Amino acid sequence: MEKAGGSRPSLPRAQTVQLSGEGSMTSTPAPPVFKRGNSIQLPALPRLIRFALLIALDVAVFWLLNRLASLGYYPLMAAVLIITLFVNFVLIRREAYPLRWMLIGLIMMGLFTIYPIIFTVWVAFTNYGEGHLITKKQAIDQILDLTYLPPSGKAYSWTAFRSDEGDYALWLIDAEGNAYLAKPDEPLSQPQPGEMGVGPLDARGIPESIEGYRRLNQIQAATDRNLKNIKFGEEGKTIQIRSPSEAAELLPLYVYDPDLDAMINQETGVVYKNLRGTFTSADGKTLRPGFIEFIQFDNFRDFFISPALRGPLLRLVTWNFAFAFFSLLLNFSLGLFIAILFNDPNFPLKKLIRSLLIIPYTVPALITILIWRGMLNPDIGVISRFLYSTIGWSPQWFTDPWWAKIAILLVNLWLSYPYFMLICSGALQSISEEIYAAAEVDGANPWQKFWRITLPLLLVAVGPLLIASFTFNFNNFNLIYLFNAGGPPMAGTPTPAGHTDILISYVYNLAFSGSRGVNYGFASAITIIIFFIVGTITLFQFRYTRMWEEVGENA
Template sequence: MLTPALLSSGQWVFLAVIWGIVIILVVVYATRRFLPAKYLLPGTLFLIVFVIYPIIVTFQLSVTNFGDGTRTTKEVSISRIIANSAVQVEGARTFDLAVGSAGASTAGPYTFLLVDNETGDVYAGTPDGLEELDPDAVTVEDGAITAADGYTILSRGEVNELSQADGPLAGFAVPTEDGVITAQGFSAVELSSPLEYDEATDTITNTETGVEYTPVQTGDRKYFTSEDGERLSDLSWGENVGLDNYIRAFTDPTIARDFVGIFVWTLTFAVLSVATTLVLGMFLATVLNDPRLRGQKMLRAVLLVPYAIPAFISLLVWSSFFNSEFGLINTTLGLSIDWFGDPFWAKVAVLMANLWLGFPYMFLVCTGALQAIPSDLKEAASIDGATGWTNFRKITFPLMLVSIAPLLVASFAFNFNNFGAIFLLTEGGPFTPDNPTAGGTDILISYTYRLAFGGGAQQIGFAAAVSVLLFILTGILAAIQFRATRQLEELS
């Protein structure tokens, strides 16, 4: 099923990769050889597909200016600029229009399939220009092309959907010697434009005024601009920008200020989340580990209830608890705290909700670690006169850390990127009028999300660069933590 779709869309790399994986699977599992590979291959494939490949794609995106206003190629943007200035003149050619895709109907690239209303000639039009087609390669019914070799004909509903704002067919124009061809409903007309593009000099010239426009860098994008600074259009295009996004992350004063503040809170949030859940989980595990306690199994089951409830449901419930007017916490305790309106109390609310979500996990791992500690060690310490606190501090806790230290590192990495807890509870807020981008409880991952998909102009390329930096930062912190936990191996 995938092969025809990839062939029709020209995705040769993906086709080669998929068939390469199929061949490897057949060779490994259809023979009695390669026994170790039978166990290693599934995990390796999942690692490549779900970890390594997304990292590569994110890095590729991070060196572009992809985002709002830069989703199209330079050729498409130029054709739209010329089309926006074009007007219909007397005697202009008109066409019946069909839209074809060289691949799947939803994938593109798209082509105008045109039938000249006067001569009946058939053409294929792209942002690169107009090309006459062989009449034998198309099927024309009622004046319009209904089938063409190498193309999938889009339905009218699909054309309407793709022609919406920011759609791939919005402003689609085909340059010609006399102007451009643009769609008017399900027909097309050739318009005359005073603008001409010269590929050799990379300039657009207004033939009526003689003004020449060249691409000028503004921020992370380029616009055709005249010598006196007049911008021809607000249309830009996507292109590689190298390391500009990374340089911007460290040199832009606003970004640097937000980044440092958010990083400090992210680190604080991750450390406190791990510390508070560990302390509560360890305390409960220690108390319930006493064999003399009645109802031990039932109490353990009750403490695991928060872990069994989906996190997004718990966070939405906690969100209602923190309502400043009729929330359970303020109403029950007689408080008047604006939990989500004050940055400090919003941080406290996030930590409290995350404590509820995280302590059952720590309770589980600490219970397992406690039960793995030989009881004769504690008995020997008690015979030597150790108190209960000394026993816990000198024997139980160090031995427990041997087992749970790697899990603490994983928990830190998870909370360092705990998007759900922030977004579902506070959405990163509260925000100030002078800075609606960075909120009081934003961590780096929620800040990155807002840059990429926020209500303002989407900066997906820049957000990808921040994501790469966040990945490197998380990896460095995890490596430091793992290195610090190596000394615990001497206790095992």
């Protein structure tokens, strides 16, 4: 017993076990119980190995972060840094021990799911796109590399020499026939054969050899990527290779003024100020390349109020909603009609015909869309030729805006009605026949039974699927792109757009296939707008789904 006022560590109690067939009792110690607060210490060697691997990982990530920073990939650098800190937390902190079993999956989710979403949001607030793909520092460095030949500058013919250590020298001959030896960071010299290691001259006055250097032929010199970047001669009067046959005393064409945030042309004196990531002069001339710059809500503002984009965007948004709505209405109506038709137990050959009607759902949509595109071809398509031979006229499925939209809805109807036929067939089986019997007693006709019983109870079951179908069709890129790529094209639009384009295909054209240059920033902004549109519609439709459930409960 424990003495009053004292305490002692609790020891595991002995367990008394009755052995069958014997009258004796044996006691065995119980396994130790680890209470909260106790910790299981790993052996020293595994812990050292774990920390050594973690340190090696951190060093590798530190090198990668420096590399990403030098390239200007700051969003990816931030993502890698956050993931690395998270990995360190999980591997070091004991309370995060359960997360170790999910660590690889969490890293993949962060890199390939969360990071692309965050990066898309970041891009939406920038001018990232054609001509603006690099950082400001990289753009300034490229512009400052441009040179010009001042009026007082001299031009030379040149021959290159290279040492085994990778050092270069030029033999220069000016217009008067004077020869010079040029090396980086050294003044020009005029050595004679035998001086400074210069060997005998050939018929053109070029040394056959220079001590420590090897003469490069024209092909070797033209393919050497280092030569054009080397400045020969002393500082302030350097000579650079200008062409395969000419070197000259070139000067930087532009200088950067950080106070004005502008480039100044030293030859003409024109000032190019930073305007949304592009150095632009007062008369509208620009310097390339531009650079990525944060432009706040300009992309969203252009989407809503830009006069140039208002016309095509208004038509695109209207058609996008109409396409999703009419696709859902037609597909659901045809699928429900077939399901009700085959719900009659006396319908002949029901199983065979139902199996045949499911075939469009089993064929990959890619193949089906391409087949329909061929059948509607105005020259060789089966449907077009049949209509023309029968009634002497065939719709212009690919050139007329209205018939192109009808063709899109027709192909989508073929692709989707089997799906609604299947789900409606299953949902109809859940409606009790007793309800219909009671309605018949009350004198309800078939039309009233459909509107008052079948449809409300059916919507309770398929309502969420209808919402999912509307959302899918709102972003049904494959159908639009594969059938006619959004055509026919709209005339006079500042960005590429077609009459059957929906927002997602328009975003694709902006981001990847724009003939006037891609615009990732604007495309990302539209993507975010699409997300909020679809989210709002989904929430709105879920409200009505709850209303349908209330109808079903009261039925």
